[in-house]
Structure formats: structure tokens, C-alpha cells
Amino acid sequence: MSTPQLVVHRDKELMAQAAAARLITKIVDAQASRGHASVVLTGGRNGNGLLAALAAEPARDAVDWGRLDLWWGDERFLPEGDPERNVTQAREALLDAVPLDPKRVHAMPASDGPHGTDVEAAAEGYAEELARAAGPENHGTVPTFDVLMLGVGPDTHVASLFPELPAVRETERTVVGVRGAPKPPPTRVTLTLPAIRAAREVWLLAAGEDKARAAAIALSGAGEIQAPAAGARGRARTLWLLDTAAASQLPRSLYPPASP
Numbered sequence: 001m002s003t004p005q006l007v008v009h010r011d012k013e014l015m016a017q018a019a020a021a022r023l024i025t026k027i028v029d030a031q032a033s034r035g036h037a038s039v040v041l042t043g044g045r046n047g048n049g050l051l052a053a054l055a056a057e058p059a060r061d062a063v064d065w066g067r068l069d070l071w072w073g074d075e076r077f078l079p080e081g082d083p084e085r086n087v088t089q090a091r092e093a094l095l096d097a098v099p100l101d102p103k104r105v106h107a108m109p110a111s112d113g114p115h116g117t118d119v120e121a122a123a124e125g126y127a128e129e130l131a132r133a134a135g136p137e138n139h140g141t142v143p144t145f146d147v148l149m150l151g152v153g154p155d156t157h158v159a160s161l162f163p164e165l166p167a168v169r170e171t172e173r174t175v176v177g178v179r180g181a182p183k184p185p186p187t188r189v190t191l192t193l194p195a196i197r198a199a200r201e202v203w204l205l206a207a208g209e210d211k212a213r214a215a216a217i218a219l220s221g222a223g224e225i226q227a228p229a230a231g232a233r234g235r236a237r238t239l240w241l242l243d244t245a246a247a248s249q250l251p252r253s254l255y256p257p258a259s260p
């Protein structure tokens, strides 16, 4: 697993724009070398900010949207179309504006979907969908995502892996149901750390003063059970994309050389 690298931007708007530009380049490069690309989206303010910045970026037309698979790191287990669902927010921010292939948009199940309100069955269904997309080199578990993005919560949660809850301790399954999440809604579906670590690149997004403590804790050697963000690592690269407010409590030794 890779060691975290940090990039600190002036403010959250610039962070979102720079991350959007970075994502476009990654997708275009993956499509040029493998014919297709796969990206895991995150919910939350920073993830949606990135998608909105991407929607406003003229270079978005460089992406072949029909050859892009989209997956989600987590979902709030609510009815289809609920405004709090991560997929609903992603559609509003970007997805409705680009020519995606609907078969390649792998939303997590809704609570009025094929599994009804059974969140464990919904998680199992998503795990099966991931396994069907995995190649032989992935040992039948999850595809090797090109980029997996995670918003970092003020309590260090990523996806719906909250500190000390059972989901963050999962070592076998790739997707699990979550009950009793401290952030509403309490019932969620989430990728686990083993699934997250299958990605080539993991990008953690943290902008804003309320993320400063979480970033400092996760990057200062905390354990992944207490600070799930600390356990989110990519195979080839782990990139923390921050703004100066979120980086304000980092030990000086962690600051990258060219940062303010």
C-alpha cells in the first residue's frame, strides 16, 4: 500500500477545480491505455464540489463518458430519488449533464429497490455487481478502480466507515450494511477497507476548517479503527487533497515543500 502524499490548495473552490482537472486527466489517460476507466465517487460537500467543478470545466469534453464506469464508495440507504442520496446529488452536480452509458453507472441500491429495506441484502447485491465487473487479476472481488475518491468527515469517517463501528473492522466482505451511523441517515451501504484498498489511486478530499482535526489525526499515525481515513490507501497512490483550512492543524513536518 502507498504512503499518503499531500497537496494543499489555497481554498476549497481551487481545490475542487484542481481535483476536477486532475480527475479528467486520469480518466483520459486510463481510457487511452486500457480503453475504459473506472472511478468511485464519494458523497458529501467536497465530493459534490468536485463534481460541480468538473461540470463547469470545458476540458470535460476530453472524457469519453460512454467508456467510464462509475461506482460509489457509500450510499445513504433511502428511497430512489431522495435528495439526501449520494447518487441524487451526483446526478444534479454532474451526471445528468454528461453522456454516460446508464449501464456503466453503478448506483448502490435504494431502500425501495430490489432488496427492499434489507440493507445487508442490498450490500450483498452491490458486492455481487462489483464481483461481476472484476477481472481474473482481481480474484473475483472488485475491479481495480482507477481512482477512488473519499470525502473525509469531521470525525475521520470515510465512505460510511465510522470510527469504532463494525463496518470499519470488516476484513473479508467488500460491501456491508451500516446501522446506527452517527451521521444521519443511520442506515447506509458502504465499501469496506479491503475494497477501497483495491483501487490504484485513493484520493481523500478534505476542505474546510471542520476537517482540520480529522486530517491531523488521520495523518499523524492514528489507527484505522479509531480514524478510518487513516486506513484508506491506494495500491499505487494515496493522495490527500486539502485546502489551507483543512491543513491548518497538520504537523509542520507533514506539509509538502511547496505549500503555503
Ligand SMILES: O=C1O[C@H](COP(=O)(O)O)[C@@H](O)[C@H](O)[C@H]1O
Binding pocket: 042, 043, 044, 045, 046, 047, 073, 074, 075, 076, 086, 150, 151, 152, 153, 154, 158, 159, 160, 183
Ligand atoms: O455522509 C457522508 O459524509 C462523508 C463526508 O461528507 P462531508 O459533507 O463532511 O464532506 C462523505 O464522504 C460520504 O460519502 C457521505 O455519505
